[in-house]
């Protein structure tokens with residue numbers, strides 16, 4: 330990847346995290362996919378979650394999110 334700056338990644342995370350709890354759940358990602366493009370950076374959301382959710386709890390924390398884009 331590497332197409333987004335740190336600030337853009339933070340903005341994107343905050344945009345997806347609609348309830349502002351610092352975790353992007355699958356539900357929030359799905360919601361984001363509904364209201365925006367169905368893909369995130371050219372990836373299907375399910376693939377994104379699989380790739381970014383390193384501990385496999387189906388939630389993408391800001392740490393997981395930023396290291397995915399780093």
Ligand SMILES: [Ca+2]
Pocket residue numbers: 346347348349350351352353354357
């Ligand atoms: Ca959230």
Ligand SMILES: [Ca+2]
Pocket residue numbers: 382383384385386387388389390393
């Ligand atoms: Ca996780």
